[in-house]
Amino acid sequence: MNNTTQQITDDIKTAMRERNKIALNVLRALKSAITNASIDKGGAGTQLEENEVVNVIRKQIKQRLDSVSQYESAGRSELAENEKAEITVLESYLPAALSVDEIVAAVESAITETGAESKRDMGKVMKLLQAKTEGRADGKILSQEVMKRLS
Template structure:
């Protein structure tokens, strides 16, 4: 089942369960996906699952930034709402890559690209992002590459 079809089903489920946090989060995600599809393909376009994962990660990142700001501003009740939304969004991401898989992927990408210094990091990151297929966020990838190339 595609992500958009899953979202439609989850909206129905959240409405029946009267789960307002999940309902609002899924609706906003569906809206963000639709905006991204219109931007990329026009009014009748649809995103494939790989593009949808990029949008989901972006929405999670927005909420993580909000959590940090709310905690800085001493507003824990608002931070908790954002954390609950992050938990809902994470259900739509593929299973995370284990640390061993990540290390092997980084090692292989560095060897394949011939990277030796941090100047070559862009080549390595491009390879990794294609191969990781949304199972690891960019920050984790860059941290691992930095450890290897320093």
């Protein structure tokens, strides 16, 4: 069990003791999503790498962001607030995000390393960039930065 997964398990126990329903529900759903991802990867008992766990967490956050926008457009602010509280819990398990300067430097470095010259080379730049940033930057932001620099 990797560090993040162990931390989630410990925090589930803490949330139970503290009767923190929001944290408990979010962490149980997250643990279930991690278990499902590990089964998809290689069957029962397969362990996910740390970056794979981070990807599962990001996916859970994205789902909740989608729900927030739907709830807000439907005028259900109480449900949107609940989703936002869940997002806060999930974000605490993500590694520290890269700053804008660090993202720009990583993009420049990846373009130089791959020898990319046009948008056709974007795939290989993104592949290297995602490996370098290890889930510490949103893929959409990385993609936008790469697009700015490749013509």
